[in-house]
Amino acid sequence: MNVSHGRSKPETNQHETPPSLMQVMRRYFTVNKKYTSILVSAILFSLLTSAVLSLMTQSFHAIIDQFGTSGTIVNKQTAFLLLALMVFIPSQYLQQFLGMKYSELCDRNLRNTNFAIVSGIDKQLQDDHNSGDILSRANSDLVQINESLQNYFSVKLPQQIIGIVALAASLFISWQLTLFSLAIVPLIAFLQVRISAPLTRFVHQRQQAAGESLSVANHLMGGYEIAKAYKLGDLLRQRYEAAVDRAADSGIEANRATILLAPLSQVLLFLPQIIICGFGVYLASIHQITSGGVMSVIILSVFIGNPIGDLSSVLSAFKTARGCATRVFELWDWSPEPTGGTATRPANDLIRLSDVVFSYGDQSPVLRGISFAVNRGEHIALVGTSGSGKSTAIKLLMALYHKQEGDIEIFGHAVEDWATDALREHISYVGQDTYLFAGTLRDNVAMGNQSATDAQIQAVIDAALLQDIDMKRDIGERGMHLSGGQRQRVAIARAMLKDAPLLLLDEPTSALDTQSEAMVSETLRRLMDGRTVIIIAHRLSALRHIDRVLCLHDGQIVESGTHEQLMALQGIYYRLYKSQEADKDENCD
Numbered sequence: 001m002n003v004s005h006g007r008s009k010p011e012t013n014q015h016e017t018p019p020s021l022m023q024v025m026r027r028y029f030t031v032n033k034k035y036t037s038i039l040v041s042a043i044l045f046s047l048l049t050s051a052v053l054s055l056m057t058q059s060f061h062a063i064i065d066q067f068g069t070s071g072t073i074v075n076k077q078t079a080f081l082l083l084a085l086m087v088f089i090p091s092q093y094l095q096q097f098l099g100m101k102y103s104e105l106c107d108r109n110l111r112n113t114n115f116a117i118v119s120g121i122d123k124q125l126q127d128d129h130n131s132g133d134i135l136s137r138a139n140s141d142l143v144q145i146n147e148s149l150q151n152y153f154s155v156k157l158p159q160q161i162i163g164i165v166a167l168a169a170s171l172f173i174s175w176q177l178t179l180f181s182l183a184i185v186p187l188i189a190f191l192q193v194r195i196s197a198p199l200t201r202f203v204h205q206r207q208q209a210a211g212e213s214l215s216v217a218n219h220l221m222g223g224y225e226i227a228k229a230y231k232l233g234d235l236l237r238q239r240y241e242a243a244v245d246r247a248a249d250s251g252i253e254a255n256r257a258t259i260l261l262a263p264l265s266q267v268l269l270f271l272p273q274i275i276i277c278g279f280g281v282y283l284a285s286i287h288q289i290t291s292g293g294v295m296s297v298i299i300l301s302v303f304i305g306n307p308i309g310d311l312s313s314v315l316s317a318f319k320t321a322r323g324c325a326t327r328v329f330e331l332w333d334w335s336p337e338p339t340g341g342t343a344t345r346p347a348n349d350l351i352r353l354s355d356v357v358f359s360y361g362d363q364s365p366v367l368r369g370i371s372f373a374v375n376r377g378e379h380i381a382l383v384g385t386s387g388s389g390k391s392t393a394i395k396l397l398m399a400l401y402h403k404q405e406g407d408i409e410i411f412g413h414a415v416e417d418w419a420t421d422a423l424r425e426h427i428s429y430v431g432q433d434t435y436l437f438a439g440t441l442r443d444n445v446a447m448g449n450q451s452a453t454d455a456q457i458q459a460v461i462d463a464a465l466l467q468d469i470d471m472k473r474d475i476g477e478r479g480m481h482l483s484g485g486q487r488q489r490v491a492i493a494r495a496m497l498k499d500a501p502l503l504l505l506d507e508p509t510s511a512l513d514t515q516s517e518a519m520v521s522e523t524l525r526r527l528m529d530g531r532t533v534i535i536i537a538h539r540l541s542a543l544r545h546i547d548r549v550l551c552l553h554d555g556q557i558v559e560s561g562t563h564e565q566l567m568a569l570q571g572i573y574y575r576l577y578k579s580q581e582a583d584k585d586e587n588c589d
């Protein structure tokens with residue numbers, strides 16, 4: 001596993017040995033290294049707290065011994081005790097506060113880093129994973145990491161530091177009494193480690209299953225109408241319950257280990273003190289230790305016992321954090337989308353595909369050597385049978401996927417020579433599934449050009465025949481408060497505002513009824529005017545004004561020409577056209 005959050009692995013392998021706790025924690029610290037000074041300060045305050053605590057115990061020791069021998073209390077020691085308390089309290093506050101702050105800042109950093117990485121994941125990898133799993137890694141896994149580690153950095157780590165210093169002070173007072181009281185610790189610690197060993201696996205499985213259940217819930221919300229229309233409620237519920245069952249089974253196993261560890265911790269907490277009392281009285285009786293010494297060791301044993309007793313909960317917190325962090329870091333190791341080359345401006349107006357071959361993953365090729373060129377201002381239509389590769393060709397032009405063979409040249413640069421972001425600035429895209437964001441009409445249109453003025457936005461709203469809708473109107477999540485035709489025209493208005501020289505249209509009217517289609521077609525005409533356009537067209541009757549039609553079949557261009565030329569050819573295009581005409585006649589009857 002990488003130490004930095006730079007990603008190198010092309011793909012995750014579920015069967016790989018999971019990274020060790022050390023590897024995961026090293027990566028956690030590296031990713032959050034800008035906050036290390038806060039953690040170091042928390043540790044320094046823990047050291048100060050423990051040093052003050054040891055000195056307080058020493059003076060307490062002296063006060064009791066003095067009182068035992070002379071019946072008086074030493075004023076100097078008492079004054080010191082009070083002074084030490086005044087340092088102890090703020091120091092303990094700061095150690096906890098800084099530990100908590102460190103963990104909160106790390107959480108924020110992990111979330112921001114995670115969002116940036118998720119938004120740049122290679123499209124092919126994203127296709128291969130379900131969105132619920134990605135969301136679960138980006139949310140509940142991060143929550144679990146924070147919950148597990150925050151308590152450690154703010155409470156448990158300072159306790160451990162204080163415990164170590166208290167142990168040293170206790171050994172200094174009476175090494176026999178201290179070691180005797182700790183004799184049982186190795187055995188119990190060994191049991192704790194053994195019992196908690198499978199915890200990481202169960203936590204990993206639980207989070208995996210939680211991701212699956214989230215994915216099913218996503219389907220229910222995203223495909224609400226379909227779920228209702230096809231009565232998919234039961235099917236989705238069964239899938240959801242199966243995933244939740246798996247999450248619960250793994251959760252029960254994970255918690256079983258945690259619960260088993262609890263009694264061991266209790267034993268660890270009290271046993272040393274009982275031993276100190278008994279053995280301490282014996283040592284005092286043979287003058288090996290004073291009564292003040294026994295009292296001090298008892299006090300120190302509480303600070304030593306705390307971290308030992310908490311070992312099990314610390315272990316389980318770390319194992320939970322390790323399981324979740326492994327899933328998050330796995331996501332971070334997925335290949336990012338290539339940022340491309342250095343070209344940021346067009347060299348000329350030509351778009352050209354030469355012998356392009358492309359397949360999704362290791363499947364058989366979807367595009368099998370397609371070649372065509374588009375000149376500035378030309379309008380080209382891609383038509384053909386379903387699955388012939390039309391949308392894929394458009395996605396290659398947007399650099400969402402990358403061809404395996406051949407050349408793709410956009411405005412005079414090979415697609416891979418373009419800086420990917422710059423390339424996309426020169427392209428407007430309107431697809432068949434319009435994605436609108438929750439917010440106002442203005443917010444959605446302005447995504448085409450975030451520096452546009454209200455007047456410019458209103459102008460494209462008017463041009464897209466949306467003038468009846470107030471631009472401040474909330475259009476609902478995914479534009480649910482609008483009709484299908486209106487949603488499509490919002491997408492067109494967005495593309496108009498972007499004003500990019502290349503326009504890619506993927507069946508922008510296919511989902512519309514005839515009336516809406518007429519309105520959308522009108523706005524489309526306004527959008528296409530003066531731009532280079534590649535349109536995937538469903539209704540062939542609308543292609544009479546297109547400069548050139550390319551007919552795809554089985555990943556190859558089999559016919560090319562104007563509508564009239566292709567009709568005269570009486571090939572695939574002609575048959576598709578005729579079958580659409582026949583459908584239309586049938587519907588009219």
Ligand SMILES: Nc1ncnc2c1ncn2[C@@H]1O[C@H](COP(=O)(O)OP(=O)(O)OP(=O)(O)O)[C@@H](O)[C@H]1O
Nearest residue numbers: 127360363366384385386387388389390391392393
């Ligand atoms: N993300 C993907 N992963 C794997 N295969 C895919 C993916 N997208 C599309 N395909 C496959 O690639 C082939 C071409 O799909 P594409 O969407 O390019 O066809 P199309 O001509 O646009 O079809 P339609 O007219 O039905 O929209 C199809 O067989 C499809 O199953």
